Structures are given as structure tokens and as C-alpha cells.
Amino acid sequence: MDKLTKGTWILNTTKHIVDVAQKSTELNYFETTALAGKTGVFLSKLVADKQEVITYEKVKKFARESSIDNNNRNVKMHLDLLKEYGKVDYNTKLTEVEVYCFSNEDAIETTADIYSNEIVDEDEDINIYSLEETYNVPRKREELVNKLVNNGYSEEKVNLAIKIQDTFGLIKVADNILYNEYTFTGNEAKMVKTISNISSSKKKDIEEVINRISNNQGLIENKITSDINPEIVKLMEGIGLIDGITVTSEIGEATFYTSPHIKGKGIKEKDFSLADDVFHKAKILLSCLRFGQEKSTYGRGKIDTRTKMLNIIRKLNRGEWLNPCTAVGQDYKLLEVDGVVRVRAFGNRFQMSLRQKEVGILVEKMILNNSIDTTDDMGDICSLEVQPSGIIIPEVRRQQMKPKEIGLVKELRDEMLTILRT
Template sequence: MDSKTQGAWIVHHTRKLQAVITQDFDQLAFSGKCGLLLSSIATQNQTTLPKSRVEALARANGISPRLELPSILDELERQMLIQHGSDSVEVLGLSTHSVLGHISTIFREISPAPEEQAVIDISETVSESPVLENELIELTSDTLKLKNSDAADLVAKGESIGFFDAEKNAQGERLVFNGNLFRTEDIYKVNAVMRTLSAVETERFRELNDMLSKQGCITLKQAYAIMTELLFLRLQSVGMFDVNKIGNETGSHYFVTRPAAFSKFTSTIADDAFDLAKAFVSALTYGMTSSPYGRGRIQMISRLMEKLISGAPIGPATAIGHDYRALEMRGVVEVKPSTGSLYTMRLLKPEVGRLALAVIQEGEATSEALTQLPAAAVSQYAEPESNRTVMRKNITEPLKKGVGNLLAELRTGGLKK
């Protein structure tokens, strides 16, 4: 496993740990929080941020400014990535990929426990194809030189935290997997899924898949209308589709993307480990489909996005001060007051803008559909993995059986080449 992939899994697992109460995996969580903060404060160019902004970005990423931030800043300075004083933080210019490499370095250098490395290795293994739980326990036992009972405890702990999931197949065997099964376009996996569907379900699946191939992102309501909610949830539960949630003063809004849509331009879990491009795509799609009229339009979004990607600011406009809060809290854009109630905006992570625009423009998403920058006061964003986890907690028994059969097909016939 290369360092960027390892860094991506550390971020994934850290987010899971932030949602539970546990004293385990402390070194892994610390490394991940270093990465979450570094991602939010780093841009492509060296920059200096006031301490107040760094503290705000820490809070936005679930990091306590008083209890955790000082030690994280000390570690990042030890890595020679930042210099911090009493009132400011100077940050080297970094890409998202380089941030992941630094996360991996921090993890290695703070001497993680063998179990912490093991849950990363297990996650990568079960993202390729589901694995029988007893086989995984045996493999973990052999690798770590643990008793089978201790290895079983580790796998169970990983499942309870959410590092990976498990479902029973028709024979009652538990299959371990995670939500990254479909992060690449794999015809064998897709065929395995289709073998578990009826003729009608197969047709609905193809229709939704074709629509997402053409448009990049659609509303969850549209997806349900095509597939039925039950069928969609069955496939979402194993990561076939991503559901992105954005929130503003009008409520919560859900949008569907395919993990493989991003792998068309990138290739591994590392490429959008922080879900920044998905957040950008969702915000853009909200503006194209759900945002109310009357707040102003910007024609030729491609040209506008190219301006942002080049590093030039856009604006001034009133809506900019309200419409990109979720992206601002993740360090993707910088919004500044201009005059009166007007604001300007600058893209801080060009690689995120390029990936988001490529996904939207791929296929038949023509200029007719992309006529406005979103007028969406998007203040919250929940990434696909957290939405998949919430859905799995509410999954019904008949749906569980369908998911188990789907995983069994992926494990056996679906991966034979």
C-alpha cells in the first residue's frame, strides 16, 4: 500500500472514530486529525493564516481548539509543514495528495500499535472484494501473531466502529466489506451486482447508471423515481452509489453521484479522500436543480470555473457571502467582503475545482444545464460514507438478506476474470 492510500484510510478511520466514544486507536486518530487540519489550512501556495481562522477550521473538522489543536500544530511544525506563533500560522503550499503522504509519515513516526496498522490493511483488503469473516480473522491472527480470539475481537471492534461492515449471506456466513467496493469502474463487480437483480431491476439500474454517466450528479428524488427507494438503498448500502447531503436555511438536500465517476479522472481512494470534490459537485448541482430563482445567475459556468481554477477571484456579488459556507469551512474557497454587502471568492484548492468541473461536464451535461453558479446557502455537507452508515443502521431484515446475497455474488462469481 502506498503512502497516499494509507493516508486516505487514516482519514476515513479518523472520521469514524470521531463519531464514537472509544479509547482505542489513539495514534491513528491523532494522525488523521493532523491531516484534517492540514487539508483545511493548506493551499497550493504558501500562506499565513490568523490563529482565529485556524481555530475556526479546527472546530469545523471536529477538533477541539483548546484540547487538541496545540499538539496537532506542534506535530505539523515538527514535520516542517507549518510555523506557528501566538497569533498566526504559516503553511507551506501543499496539494491534497501531498497532505495524504504527510499523514502517513506522521502515523509511521508516532509508533502506532500493530492493531492500528491492521485495521488499515483489512480495510484495503475488503474494499477489493468482500471476505468471509472467519477467513479474515484467521488472516489477521497469522499476520499479527495473535490468538484467534484476540483477532476476532479486533475485527469485531473494527466493525462496531465502522472501519468496515459485515452482512450475512444466504448460508448464514458473515461477509466483511466496506463502502469503497465501487470506487473504480470494474465491469466484473457491476456484472456481479446485476446477477442479483430481476429483469425489471436490471433495467432500472441501467437507466440510473446511464443518467449519472451523462450528468455526473442528480437529486436523490430523481434516483428514487427511477429505481424505487428499496432497490436504491440495497445498492447504496454496499457503496454502489454515493449520497451527498448538503444543508442550508431551507433544510437538507440530497444528491447522488457514482464513486466511479471520480475514478474516471483519478484512480484510488486517495484522490478525493477528504470528499472535497464531491462537496463541490453537490453544491453546484444544488444551484442547478433546487436553488430558487431571483438571486442572480452567472452564465457560462465552465468559463467561470476556469477563472477560479486559475487562481483569479470572482465577484463582487452579494450571494457569494452566503452561498459557499460548507466549502469555506473545509478550506476549499476563501470568501472576502468587498464593499457594502458584496463579497469576492477565490478557489484555494485548484485540483478540487478541476475534478468537480470534470465530473459535471462529462457526457451530456451541456451549457443549457450549467447556466448558473449555485445560489445555494450551503452551510453543511455530509459525505457519502456518513450517509451510507446512517442508512445501514435503519436497514430492514428483508433488505439485509438482499445485501448479503449481493455481497456473496461479488465475492465469488463477480470477481472471476
Template sequence: MDQKTKGAWLLHHMFKLQRVTNTPEYENIATAGKVGLLLSGLSASEDSSLTRSQVAAIAHAAGLSTLELPELLRLLVMQRLIDQGKSGSIAVLGVTSPAVLTHTATIFDAQAPSPVECAALDFAEIVSSEPRYAPFVQQFLADTYKLSRSETTPFLDHCEQIGFVDAESLDATQRLYFNGNLFRRDQVAKTKVVLDTLTSSQGQTVRDFEVQVRQNGCVQRDLAERVLTPELFRRLLAIGMYDLNEVSNTSESMSYVTLPAAFSKFGSSALIDDALDLAKAFVACLSYGMHRSNRNRGRISMLHTLMAKLIAGQWVGPATAIGEDYKVLEFKRVIEVRQEPPAFSMRLLKKEVGELALRVLTDGDTSDVGLLGFPASPVTKYTRPEDSRALVRKQQVPVSKKATAEMLLAIRAGGVK
């Protein structure tokens, strides 16, 4: 596993660990993931400086506690990624999102991780290319990490309970492991195998729907459920064939669907290129700006012109909407906002995130889709696709779970990797 891929899994596992308690055996994964999350929040494409209060606010927005922050900053100093001043201010080296993953992996390696922690990363990786039967995984762990059968059984259960991987029982004796990253690589071949498990009518419906998503970049969840039926949509979502993104504010929540592989660069993987879902969050906010913001507040009408200026590092504005509609992007340090009374201007801090978001939105015609119907108030929260998928998995009824297992088995039997 290369360092970028390892860094992506560290972040994935760290988010899962934040939802459980009493997992000291994975402490190095949690620490490295939090350092990577903090580095992403602090850094920009170019060198920058931040005050003590800005650092504290960024850490808080990332869900990091005041007690954790000093140690996480110390680790970044040790890696020479930041310099700390006596006042608590810091200077940060210019770091791209892929570089964040590499540094996250380097910090993990420096902590002398246990074999169990390394096994948890490799386990997730091998079941992200194709679903794997339990005996295969047990043999892999025995060969690679010298774990006995008595050690692998509780390890597999623990990984499933935490959420590092998912599992489906095909019958009383067969268990199949996978995770939500199945369709971030080799999506076309895997989609074909899944379609073969559906009726001809369902298969054609899925093909037609995927054309719509590819053309528009994102579509609303209610459209997906109307075209596919709620049951079929949940089954496909459960195996990771689609990403479900949720944006919300004080008035309402809205979910929209994207294709996992769309957020990747040519020849790469969306697991690496958008590991922290920053481009997906950017797409959500841009869609809102294009379709719901009032023109008097600064509605986006010329996307290419706007993004060309942002990607070039220029300030855009002033407009009232900039100070209100892009708070999620401010929290994640994707953009910087400054006040120019009575309005606001912004500039892009993470160039590669803007480039990826623009490509997703402009591969097709986005004139009639996006966050239509979203109330005219700020987007203040973004829910990651993996969190949405995990919730759908938990809510599946037995019949739906059986259909999901059959799809996974088809991918496994088809030898798609």
C-alpha cells in the first residue's frame, strides 16, 4: 500500500473511531488521523500564517478538543510542517490535499504502530477492491501478520463493529466483507456486474439514472428515489454504488447523489483525491450558489469565470452571499473570506479542491439540477457520504439486506477488482 492510500485509510478509520469508545488498541490510527485532519484545516496550497485564535477555531470546527490540540501541533512541528511562535501563532507550509495523506501516513509510521493497527488498514484496503470471504481474510492476516485463528475472529468482529469494514452473511456459514469504497475504483466493470443481478427493467432504469448523474454532476435524492424507487436506491447506496451527500442549515436539510468515481483525477482513485470530501462539500455549496441564492445577494451565474479567478488565486466579490452561504467551506479552510463592508470577498485556499469540484460540475449541464428547493439561508453543515451510507446500512430490513448480499456476491464472483 502506498503512503497516500495509507493516509486515506487512516482518515477513514479515524472518523469511524470517533463514533465509538474504548478502542485503545487503535490509538495510533486515531492520533495520526487527527493530525492529518488538523493539517488539512490549517494548510493551504501556499504557505500561510495563522493566529492562535484562528488555530483554535479550526481545531474546534474539525471536532478536535482543546486538550488534544497541543499534542497534535507538537507532532506537526516534529514533522517540520508548521512553526509555532511564542504567542501561539503558527506558520504553515503550503500542502496539497494528496500531500496531507502522505504526511498522515508518515506520522503514523513514526508512532511505531502495532501489527493489529496495520492489519486494520490492510483489511480495509483488500476488501475495497472486491468483496472477500472470511476464510480469505483470515488466511491473509495469518500470512501477513502471523495472527492465529483465535486472534483473527475477534479482530474481524471488532473491525466490523467499529465500521472499518462492512459484512454480509450469505448463509449460516459464509460471511462476505466489503466497504463503502468499492465503486471508487473500476466503477464501470463493477456496475455492469451489479446490473446483471437486476431485472432487465431495473437494469435499464439504473443505466438511465446514471446518465443523468454523469451529465449533471449531482442530482437530488428525491429524484433518485423517484426514478429508481426508494428500495432499489437504498440497496445500491448500501454497497457504495452512489454517494449521498447532505447539506443543511437551521431551516432544512437536503440530500443529493453523486457518483463515487467522479471525484478522482485521471488514473487515480477518489479514495485518495477527495479523502476528506472537500470537493464534495464544494460542489454542494456551488450548487446552492448557482440555484438558490438571490441575484441581489451574489448568485453565481458564470461558473467558469468565477472558478477561473479562484483557481488563479484571485479574490472574488464583493457580495453579501459570500459571507453567508459558504460557512462550511470556511470551516474546512477551503476558502478564506474577508469583509469589505457592506459585503464580503473570498479566495480559494486549496486550489486542487476547486479544480476537482469544477470538473465534476462542468462535465455535463448543471443548469436544471443541484440544490433546487433549498431555502435561501446559509449552508452550515455537511454530512459525509460514508456517514449517510452507514446509516442506510443500519436501517436495511432483512429482504433488502439479502438483495445487497446478492449484489456483493455477484461482484465477488465476477472477479472485478
């Protein structure tokens, strides 16, 4: 398994375990995974397009947002680990940190390096390899067990690992078929095969949802569920045919849907993989822009057209600061703590620029994939009516949702898994 693939599975596992109470005994099975995964997430926030010096106070914020206890000793431990791999350096007084990691791909591969160079329990290796196996094709339980035993793992350890994976939602179990939620990520061919072979009467609904999202990445939920059974949409999200990201704020929340793989103009299937946007940065940036498009008022600089949105993202991709506006300092704090943008004061207003251009380029390609166009050009003001206070990523949404797996929904799920196995 190459480093990019291994690092991706480590990071995907970390997303499922970071919110679990630290006293949970099951976490003992993921000690090295958690160390490497949290450090990798931390590094992904430090990533910049060029060598950059960051204040220690900002570094501590990045650490906190990476599920790392941000006391000085703990932060320094993770910085020392990254320094060992040549990704950061810091001054004697630890007031500034210099970053030498310039892409999210580098952060993913560094995650794999950290994991591989630690003492790893067999349970953790089983987790990674079983995720890869169930990503390639849904497996019957005995089939997966035999495959892993033939690779040298004990049957007892394999069965325990599967049980723990089920507990954390890493592997889904449906009538003795094991699959994972990333089955369609980075592989549109699987999606095409599955949808084209569905015999259910709801095939047209599924195709319609796929088409709407493909043509409008970051499509708000009510533009789908207004005329399509919400349980069908839940099923599609639960099995991984679509990804949902929820943006929360003081006035409520909104959910935006994208394809599970990065899709856009100029992106071909061979160009994207399971590792693309593993940190969800492009999807989160797009969802924040969509939130501004759907929820803000015109008087505050509403992002009301596709052209206006493209103006914003293209200016960011050119490395320019956006025109100062009141809301940027509030609205994009989520993106700032994710390391995607930098924000600076401009009098009593704020300006924003992009720290990670690769994220902006992906978003631009996703927007350009839209079939809907407009002629209005309202400039580059980027503000929202209120500050988004949080993001719920696809993995968390799937763990929270409990679709009614009865009747037609269960029938559709079982049929999709059968198609994938043939």
C-alpha cells in the first residue's frame, strides 16, 4: 500500500474517533493511528503555498482545532514530531514556527510516515487493510476475515477489529455484507455501474439527485428534497453516493451536497483519488460560499450569482486580498482555523486571502462544472449575513443519521451492495 493511500485511511479513521471520550477503552486500539492522524490534521492546517512563519499563538489554535490538547507541552510534542520529519522548525523561545510543508498531499504522506515509524499494534494494521479491502468492493464477513487471515493476521484479531470498526462506524454492516462509506470516493466508475444497474422504481429519483448535484456542486438540501423523497436522499448519503456538509449558525443551519469525489471542469477520473480533499477543505470552502449565496441579504454583500462567486475564488487564487468588508473577519473564521485562508484587519473592516491555493483551485473547478450560469457581475465582496459557527463533515453526518432501513430503502441499499460485488 502506498503512503498516500495509507495516510488517507489513517486520517479517515481519525475523523471517526476524535470525538470519542478519551476514557473509552476502544481507543486503546487506535493509539498510533490517533497520534499520526491528529499530527497529520495539524500539519494540514499549517500547510501554506510557500515558506511561512506563523506565531505560536496561531499554531496553538491550529492544534486545538486538530483535537490536540493545546497545553504547551502537548503542542511542543507534536511540533517536535513534525520537526523530526523536516516539516517545521521553531525559534528557541517557541514564539514563532516556520512551515516547510507546501501541499495537503505532503501532509497525508507525512501522516503515513509517522504511523509506519511508530510501534504499531496488529489491530491498527488490520483496520487500515480492511478499510482498503471494503473500499475496493463490499465483502461478506467470512470473505474479509479469510482474506486478512491469509495475509498473516490472526482470526481472533480480525474479528475483534471488525467489531471495533462497526462500533466506530468505520465499516458498515448490512446483512453480513461489510462496506465503508468511501466506496464511491475517487471512483466515478463505481457510481455509474451501480446506478445504471439498479432495477428499482426509484432509479429515476437517484439519477435525478446525482445529476442535480453534478451540475451544481454544493447544492442546498431543499433544492433536492422539495420533490424527492428525503429517505432516498438519506440512503444515498449513508451509503456514500453523495456527501453532505452542514454549515451551522446562530440563525439555523443549512446542508449542502457534493459528489463524493472531486468533480469539476478540467478534472478527469484519472486525476482524482481517494486522497483528494480528504480534509474536506474544498467542500467546506464551497459550502461557506454557498451559505453566503443562500442565506445572506443583498444589502450586506450577498454572494448572489455564480459569476460573483467565481470573481471571489479567482481573486483568491491569484494570491490577492479581497476588498475589505465587515463580515470577512467573522464569516470565515472557520476557514481561518482550518488553515485555508488568512484574515487581517483593515481599519474597522477585514480582508481575506488564500493560504492554500490548491484548495481554491479545486473549488473553482467545481464551480465551473455547474451548468447554471448568470450574467450579473457584482464585484468581489464576500460576506455572509451571520457568522457560521460550525461545520458538520460528511463522516459525522453519516454517524448521526439513522435512515429507516426498511421497505424500499433497505431494498435499494441491498441492491446497490449486490451490484458492487458483481
